[in-house]
Each structure stands twice: as structure tokens, then as C-alpha cells.
Amino acid sequence: MSGPRYSIIHGEAATDPRLKGKALQVLCMLGRHTDRGGWCSRSQVKMAEQLQCARSTVQAAIAILVECGYVQQQERFHPNNGKRSHEYRVLLDDKRPAEFINSLDDSDDDEDDVTIDPASPHAGIPASPMPPQNRHGDAGPEPASNRTIPSNNDLEREARAPLGSGSEIRRKLDAGAERAALAEVARADEAFMSQFRQWPKQDTDNIVRSHGSWLRLSAADRVAASAAVPVFIAKLRIDRAHCRFFTFIEERKWLDLASKTGGVSPAGVPLPIEPGTDLWWAVFWRRWKAGERVKFMFEQAFPLGGQARQGIGVSANAVPKQDEVAALVTIAVRDAAGNQTAEFHAWADRMAQDSLFRFNANDLRMPFIKVPSQWPSDLAQTVTRAG
Numbered sequence: 001m002s003g004p005r006y007s008i009i010h011g012e013a014a015t016d017p018r019l020k021g022k023a024l025q026v027l028c029m030l031g032r033h034t035d036r037g038g039w040c041s042r043s044q045v046k047m048a049e050q051l052q053c054a055r056s057t058v059q060a061a062i063a064i065l066v067e068c069g070y071v072q073q074q075e076r077f078h079p080n081n082g083k084r085s086h087e088y089r090v091l092l093d094d095k096r097p098a099e100f101i102n103s104l105d106d107s108d109d110d111e112d113d114v115t116i117d118p119a120s121p122h123a124g125i126p127a128s129p130m131p132p133q134n135r136h137g138d139a140g141p142e143p144a145s146n147r148t149i150p151s152n153n154d155l156e157r158e159a160r161a162p163l164g165s166g167s168e169i170r171r172k173l174d175a176g177a178e179r180a181a182l183a184e185v186a187r188a189d190e191a192f193m194s195q196f197r198q199w200p201k202q203d204t205d206n207i208v209r210s211h212g213s214w215l216r217l218s219a220a221d222r223v224a225a226s227a228a229v230p231v232f233i234a235k236l237r238i239d240r241a242h243c244r245f246f247t248f249i250e251e252r253k254w255l256d257l258a259s260k261t262g263g264v265s266p267a268g269v270p271l272p273i274e275p276g277t278d279l280w281w282a283v284f285w286r287r288w289k290a291g292e293r294v295k296f297m298f299e300q301a302f303p304l305g306g307q308a309r310q311g312i313g314v315s316a317n318a319v320p321k322q323d324e325v326a327a328l329v330t331i332a333v334r335d336a337a338g339n340q341t342a343e344f345h346a347w348a349d350r351m352a353q354d355s356l357f358r359f360n361a362n363d364l365r366m367p368f369i370k371v372p373s374q375w376p377s378d379l380a381q382t383v384t385r386a387g
Contacts, residue, residue, distance in 0.1 A: 007031035010070055010092055018068050022051055026061040027070055031090050038089045062088075066247060074250055179208055186211035191222070195229050199245045200236060210246040217249065228254030234316035235271055238279060271319060275301030275311045281328060281370035282320035283312060288354075289372065295356050302363050328370040333361045343374055350376040 009031040013019060019027070029047055033040040044062075048055040065071035072089040186207045187193060192214045196202055217225065225248070232253060236243060243253065273279045280301065288294045300310040331343040340348070340361050351359035 008034060008092070009090055013070055016068065019064060019070075021061055021064075022053055022057055023061040023064045023068075025051055026058055027065055027090070030071060030088050034090050038092065039087060040090075041085050041087050043085050062086075067242070072250065075252065182208045182211070189214075195226055196245055198229055198233060199248075200233060200242065202245065205245050210244075210249065213246045213249040221252070225249060225252075225254050231271070231316040234319035237319055237322070238271055238273055271316055272313050273311050273319070275309045276366060277311075278325050278328070278370055279320050280311060282325045283314060283318075285328065285370075285372050286320070286324070295354075298356060299358065302358065302365070304358075304363070325370075328372065329374050330368050331371055331374060332368055333364060333366060343371075344369070346375055346377075347371055 007028045009027050013024060013027055016024075026047060029050070030040060030042060033042060044055050044058045048058045051058065062071065062073060066073050070091055072091055074087040074089075186196075189211060192211055195214075196205070196207065196210060199205060214222070229248075232243075232248060235241075247253070273283065284294055284297060287297070297312060300312075303309060331347070332341050333344050335341050344361065348359050348361075
């Protein structure tokens with residue numbers, strides 16, 4: 001049998017319904033080539049060839065694996081700053097080596113060579129072949145060699161072993177205490193926490209791993225990452241996406257953000273908001289209540305004659321927060337009989353007072369919309385319209 005004979009991955013992946021498409025197969029392929037630290041360097045092009053799919057399919061699968069916590073992805077660069085093939089770690093726990101194990105690896109980007117840990121000479125070396133066999137199929141006279149260096153399977157078996165006694169119990173308890181101590185160190189780092197506290201769902205994020213990744217950044221990278229955090233969070237809200245803080249740091253997401261938006265200043269290049277979305281309605285009603293004219297914004301979002309709908313661009317610090325969106329009320333535009341609901345009719349009459357006559361069911365072409373309150377008369381404040 002040629003090639004790797006085992007694939008070591010997290011057992012929960014086998015029944016995880018989130019692993020769609022080629023995700024599980026890609027995870028198994030990565031698990032076939034890891035060293036004892038769980039790291040490997042694989043070409044996405046060659047993985048796509050082996051799986052008989054497009055490279056974009058492999059990229060999408062890796063994105064799912066990273067998001068679900070099964071794989072850690074790290075970019076690598078040539079000395080001249082050119083990009084090389086990615087480095088991957090198949091995660092069986094939350095620990096990561098202090099240094100990248102392939103810092104000395106100069107393999108070509110398109111090569112499928114296994115990344116070797118200089119401190120682990122056995123990493124990536126296939127298991128010893130079976131002893132020679134005679135013509136009867138029996139093992140030959142040469143004894144099988146004694147393996148003194150643990151393989152990946154040994155490490156996996158040890159990780160799954162139950163608590164023993166004495167020193168073994170103490171070692172595992174100390175590991176838990178060490179992690180708790182590292183979490184306290186992270187919370188005491190105000191520069192780190194000032195960014196970590198802003199992150200969506202940071203209470204469920206991995207603070208130890210995030211802090212370790214933060215410390216590995218250069219001073220200049222920390223400044224750049226900090227500047228991009230508000231913009232990146234705003235874009236996550238717009239895209240309805242989720243990204244862990246350590247992923248943002250380890251994959252240097254602020255570089256992608258700068259290339260796509262042209263800047264990372266919270267007051268810089270506007271971020272696009274699609275028409276008719278909850279965020280769009282939040283901006284619409286915010287401007288309306290502030291006395292701004294919203295007729296042009298509405299007509300761009302809901303044009304006549306089959307023209308393309310246009311959204312709006314807002315700076316990152318103006319993207320509505322979750323509580324602003326949650327304060328809006330959802331009302332139906334039509335009832336079961338196809339007639340305008342009483343609530344929508346009341347809002348259409350109110351908007352007609354501001355010369356927004358196209359605020360009607362036919363032009364909106366939406367079954368539900370977001371409004372500040374169920375009825376216009378329920379607004380706690382009087383809205384002063386611009387003259």
C-alpha cells in the first residue's frame with residue numbers, strides 16, 4: 001500500500017453536520033500528512049486534483065474547517081515577501097507550539113511535501129515497511145525493528161488515555177492550572193483586551209490562543225490590526241458572518257480588508273449595505289428621524305422599471321449596532337388576502353406626508369419591512385422634517 005496509511009483528525013468531525021461538501025475529505029487529507037505537532041503544508045491545487053474538484057471548492061472546505069475549529073490556517077511567505085503554500089494544523093486540542101515548525105522549510109509552493117519539524121526528526125517519515133516475506137507469505141528471518149520514537153498514533157492514543165494516577169494526574173491538573181494562569185495574563189494585558197473586548201461573542205472565544213497570537217505580532221502589526229478591528233467587525237455585521245479573534249490575527253485579516261476596501265479607518269472608505277436588509281432599514285430610519293431627506297435613498301433601493309437596486313455606503317463607525325437593529329419592529333406589508341395591512345397603510349400615509357409617495361406595497365415588493373414602531377403614532381418623539 002503506497003502513501004499515508006492513517007489520518008488523525010478530531011473524532012467529532014465524523015458526525016458534524018456543519019462539514020458540508022468536501023470539508024470532511026479535505027480534513028482527512030490534511031490529517032494524513034501532519035507531523036507530531038499536528039502541522040503540515042499542503043498545496044490546494046494538488047488537493048483539488050486528488051479530490052477531482054475545483055480549487056475554490058478546497059478553499060471553501062478549508063474555510064468551513066477553520067470556522068468550525070478543526071483546522072488552523074497560517075500564511076507563509078518567501079524571503080522576498082512572496083506568498084507560499086499555506087501551513088495547516090489539524091486541531092485535536094487548543095495548544096499550539098510556540099514557534100512555527102516549518103520556519104526552515106523552503107519547499108516550493110506547489111509541492112505536497114510534508115512540513116518537517118526540525119526538533120522532531122521522525123515527523124513525516126512513513127512507518128517502517130513490513131519485514132521481508134518468503135514465498136509462503138511468512139515473515140522472513142529478520143526480526144521487526146523496535147520503534148523507539150513515538151508516532152502520531154502513539155501521541156493520539158496518549159491524548160485519549162484516561163487520567164492515570166500519581167504523576168500522570170498531576171501533569172494533567174498542572175496543564176489546566178497553566179491554562180487558567182495564561183488566561184489571567186491575557187486579561188491583564190490592557191492593549192490586547194482593548195481589542196478583544198470589542199469582538200463579537202468574545203465571551204466564547206479562545207482568549208489564551210488569541211493572546212498568544214497577539215504577542216507573536218510585531219509592534220507595527222499590532223497597530224495595523226487594532227486600527228482595522230472596528231472596520232472588520234462592522235463588515236462582519238454587514239455580511240452576517242462570524243470570525244474568531246485568533247483567526248483575525250493569525251490569518252492577518254486586516255491585510256485582506258485593506259485590499260478590498262482601500263483602507264481600514266473607521267471613518268474611511270464606506271462599507272456597502274445591500275438595499276432592503278435590516279441594516280439598510282436601520283440607516284434609513286435613523287436618517288429619517290434625524291430630519292434628513294430619504295426619498296433619494298429609497299428610490300435607489302426600490303427603483304422603477306426593473307432597474308438595478310442600489311444600496312448605500314456607510315463608514316464603519318456608522319454601521320448600525322445590533323441593539324439599533326433589534327429596536328426596529330417587523331410588520332407585514334400585505335395580509336393573507338393580498339391587501340395592505342393596517343400597520344403598513346398607516347406608515348405609507350405617514351411617509352406620503354414627506355413626499356415619499358412610492359412608499360407602497362407595489363414598489364417595495366417585500367413581504368415584510370422594518371419600521372421604528374408598529375404604528376407611526378407610537379413614536380416617542382416628534383420627528384422634525386427638513387424643509
